[in-house]
Every structure is written in structure tokens, then in C-alpha cells.
Amino acid sequence: MTNTSPPPFPFDAPAPPESGPPTQVRLPSGRTAWLVTRYADIRQVLDDYRFSRAEAVDPPPPGATPDVLIRSSPDVLINMDPPRHTSVRRQITGDLPPTARRAEPDITTEVDRLLDELAEHGPPADFVARFAVSLPTTAICALLGVPRADHGLFHQWAAARYFAADASAEFRELDAYLRAAARRPHRGGLIGAIASLGARPTEEELVGNLLAFVIAGHNNLATLLGTTVLALCRLPERLDRLAREPALAPAATEELLRHTRFQNLNFARTARADVCLGGRLIRRGETVITHIDSGDRDPEVHWDPDAVDFDRSDPVPTLKFGNGVHRCPGADLSRYCLTATFARLPARFPGLRLAVPESELVWKPADQLHALVGLPVTW
Template sequence: MQTDTQVRLFEEDYWQHALDVGDRVRAAEPVHRAEVGGYLPVWVISRYADARRALTDSRLSKDAGRIRPVMERHLRAAGLPTELSGMFRPHMLFQDQPAHGRLRRLLADKFTRTRIEQLRSRVFDLTRTLVDALPVDEPFDLVDKLAFPLPLTVICELMGVPAQDREALRDWTAALMDDAPARLLPASRAMEGYFAELISAKRKHPGDDLLSALVRGSDTDRLDDEELIGTVFLILVAGHETSTNAITKAARWLMADPRLWRHLADTPHRIPQAIEEVWRFDSPVRMATHRVTAAPVVYGGVEIPAGEIVLVSLTSANRDPEMFGDPASLDIGRADARRHLSFGYGMHHCLGAPLGRMEAEIALRQLIARFPRARLAVEPQRLRAQRSAIMAGIEE
């Protein structure tokens, strides 16, 4: 499949222009052939209707046992280590039914809406402390000072991770989002070793945290050691990386228009809807995580053979003109903004979406109230995009 060189995904000049590139790719072809990390060929589904169908298509397997051999084959062919990160250990995100249902149920029974709602006052207090520490008359890095530490602290407290260990987790998870094995594998090994020790400690001295609850399990079922480590990887990485990006993207786009930012300061009840529209306009998650074709499938008239890695472009689907009117415009009054796919769709819809929404809303409300005339300190083109096929954050 040939395309114009201007619209190639995941190449050197892609990251800073991902929205425009994605729009051109979607307009040119519904399914696009690309390569991740210089070694992994993938098929990218980019239109909304196709994306929503793909996210629930059982022929697009999420089973890590199917995905790993395909990825290892391509790594071997490229002369790279075939080891994969701990994100491909057993957890609900990389399982099909019925295994997915079991693992999700075990987590959902502990990670309830009630438990999340009980965090609201803590999220509010943490945000207030972080916002109070921000300088008033000089530039600061919003990622470093608010968007990263807030969700990291929340998820670590929820999981029972000691405060002195959180800085290391921050560095490891940042490395895990890199598509280069040389950077992500050392971080993955370090995290796996740390989680194994933490799980052992929770067995000996359980607390009232989420990890202790997962270790205990229920009277009828519990996670084994592999599933525990995989689930902790999922919660820690997805639980703060996506929220960091969600807060950052919301602030970046709303602050880019000083009139809009001031308007939200005067009408704070509109902040939740404004955040949803930003996530539709520029998703904090670029692609849904890997799927592999268990059988040949056809999307947009393109046949994808069996045994191929498929990525669903959430960013592109959210900007599909067949679904959203004038999708390249940020419109905080858009009535259907919450139909975005940024939290996924179907049985793999993000379990932590309510927590992510809570954190973003509280963070933006306090930031806008404290700094009603805030503006970007640099030109938007100087904001460095995260170089990750899956996550779509801003580095600083």
C-alpha cells in the first residue's frame, strides 16, 4: 500500500505533527500500513466507525499469548532482543474472553466507583497543595509541577506504594512508553523486580490499600503471581500516564486561547464539557494497545491477513468528519464530544476512566481559578510531543 511520504506514521518528523498527519492518513485510506520502532509492521485503523467496530471485534485478539510470538518474530528479524516489557504480562488488557472477564472482575470488585469517589477529597487536597506551590509571575512546567505528580501520587497512595519509591516509578514508567527496546527493557526489569518485592511485603504485612486487597483476592478466586505483577503494571502505568496526558492536553489547548481560558474562569461549570472536547480533539491516548488478527479481517475494503498486529487510532477516529462536524475545530459547546473513543470502547473500556475524569476536572478547576489569565509560556510548536505509538502526551 503506497502513500505520500508526508503522511507516514511513527517516523522522525511525525511526532510534532501527529494530528495533521493523522487527518491526512484517515482521508487517504481507512487502513494504513506503518512501522513502529523501526521493527514492528502494523496496520492502523483510523476511521471512527471502523475503529469502534474493531474495538469489539473478537477476531482482533488481545491475548498476549497470541501477540507476543508475532512481536518476538519481528524483533528477532531486526536483530533486537526478543524480550518484551512487563506490560505484556498477564492482565485484563491483554486477554480475550473468558480470561478477560475473570481478571477484570477481580480488579473491578476492588477498584469500585465507591472507592474512587472516596478519593475525591484527597485529590482536591493534593491538587490544592500543588497549585499553591506554583509561581505567580514566572513560567513553570505544568507537567512537572502538576500533571505528573498529581495522578502519580493518587495511584501510588491507592496501591500502597511507599512515598520514597515514587520517583523511581516515575522514571521507569516514562521509559516504558518509549518504543525503543534499549530504553524500555531495563525499566521494565527494574519495575518487575520492585513489584515482586512489594507484593511479597503486602503478603506479610497487608494494609487497606488496593494492592493488599488484590493479594488477598476473594473466597473463590485470586490473582496468581504472574497476574498480580501484570495487573500492577497495568494499574501503575495506565493509572497515571493517561491521567498526566489528559490533564496536560486539556491545559495546553484551553490555555492556547486566552479568551477561552478566561471564559472558563467565569463559567467553571463548563470545565468538564471543555475537557471532554479537548480529549476528542486531541486524545491523551494515541492508539489502542496492540491487537493481533486471529483470522483475516476486512476493514474499509482492505484485507488484513491473519497473524498481523493491528493498532486502532483513537486520535484519528475522534477527528473523523463522518462522526463529528468540523472535527479539526475545538468547540467546547459540542453536544456529542463524549462520544470520543479516548477511553476505548466495549469490554476493554478503561476501568479507571472515572478516576481520570475526576483528576482532570479538579486539576483544571483549581488551575483556572488560581490563574484566570494564564497563557502558554512558549510558542505551541516548541512543546515536545511524547514519542510513543500508544501514549500521546507532551513531555514538558
């Protein structure tokens, strides 16, 4: 993990934010795919049953680590098509919105606690290690109903997964913990809600999906907490405004989600029929990859798309949480975490800025999310 520049665009095509009609690109795996970059086309792919997720799942490579195996499992939501997806998703995420709402006060308390610790540590401090990797763990534990005494274990597993190249040992411990928790009587939170459903979902569906929740949810949220705060460090006048007007935090969340680079490779889809998309004919059996970050900067739907503007009134929401049946069920929880952070961090640390030149920031390898290994800040 020694990249000191943001991961390069991995396709043989012009790098975003240029958005245009679908173009054919070669993926790092050697496979050819249609790269979809326009807002409207991305929404169509993610919401059109003719594009199948289940048919696009690659078998895991030989010697794959357990978390790669889970990502290729046919039992996790992101790899299913309706109608199976519809019933498993209803069972697994049906209780999620009220459970996430109940977790909101815990999230606010945790933000204050982590900021206290940051202040106590003093500058310079690594915002990724001391905040971005911690907050999502507490939020996800609250969602799942993990007892407070066990939060420390989740912090260890999550930090290993975020920072280490191979966290297989931690993954196996987490797997064993979730299996035991799902069988225990008097479970609370999401684990209890799902486990009380009876024979469906099966233990494999339940544990696989809980693992996917913890792993993907943590990684996505920790990544964006780091990179959105980097975006703010580049814009001191926006930080000052948030410090003076914390009520702008929900608008800042939407705008920073829209603006911030997140990933190059979203989950692929396979066309189940010939489909006309953005003026191109996608043939049955061809692979399609959406580039969500480009869609979020599409000038056809966003005025001055590269600017960070908390007063925007563009007519469409961010695509960062996807669209259609696979739309992110962790979106509310993620928004609570980001909004609580933007409402408190700027006022608490006026003058927050990078503690090193930007060229010295270390990024994760290009095949992963557009994620920082560390974010040294001072104030």
C-alpha cells in the first residue's frame, strides 16, 4: 500500500468525469464490457430487469480470501436477481429503516466521543485511523444489535479489514461470532429481527448477508468519511461555513457524496436481451459496468458539476447509493454518520487542514475503492 497518488482510471477509455454514450472498454481482468457514464443511462441499467446481476457474477479466483468468496456467493443480496432477491431482501432488510433511526442517537454520541479523543490527542492526527474507520463500526454494531461489550472485537476486525492486505483470520472470527449470535435467544437489533423469521432465510443466507453488511458497509462508509473530509480540507471556506451554519450538514452530505470519487468498478450486469441504451445496442450476453462517479458529475443533470455547492437545487439525487432493486439498504445509516460528522467536526476544529502536502497522501491500490490509507490533519 504505497500509492501516493489517487488510483488511476483502470480502463482503456477517457477518464471520468467526462460522461457520454456507453463505450466498450477492456476490464483489468481482460474481459470486454460496456462502460456506462451518463446519469440517465446508469439509472436505467440499475433499474432494468433485463440487466442481470446473478448472471454477471464471476467465479472466485483460485486461492481467493474468504471475503472475496463471500462477494462471489450466490447467497448474498447483491448477487441475486428477483424474484429470489425480492423475498430475501424483504426478510433481511425489512426492519432496517426503524432500526437505523433508533441507532441515530448512538451515532451522534459516538461522533462527539471520537472528536473528544481527537482533541485530546492533539494535532497532527490521522483522521482515517482515529475517526473514519471507527465510526462505521459503532454504527453497524448498533444496527445489528451487538452488545457494547463486544464492540471492541468488531473494531479489531474492521480495522484489520481496512488496513491489512489479508484479514482472513479476522474474517473467520467474525463469521463464527455472527453464527453464534444468530442462534442465541434474546437477540436484539437486526440479528434478532432476522433470526426470528424462522426457516427462511437459511443460516447460509443469514450469515453470508450479515457478513456482507459488516464488510461492505464498513468499507464503503469508512472510505467516504475519509475522502469527503479530504474534500473539505481542500475547501477551507466551505469548512468555515459549516462551522458557522451546522444546519447545512444534511445538504453538505448530499453534495459531498455526489462530488467525491468513490469507485471505478461497480458490480457488473449481464444483458439478458438486446437492449438499446443511450443510443447504443447492447447485445444479449454482453457485460455492462456503471461508473457512478461520472453519473454524479453529468453536466446534463448537474449545473457546474465539478463545483462543491451546498446550495444546489439540481433536480436529481446522488447515485452513490445506486438505484433500483439493489439500492443500498445502508444509505440512511451512512447519511446519519456523515451528517453528524459535518455538523460537529468543522465547529469543533476550526482551521482543520492537511498536515502533509497532498502529494504525500497514501491511497489504497487501484483495484479497490478510491480510499485513503491515512489522512493526517492538523488544526
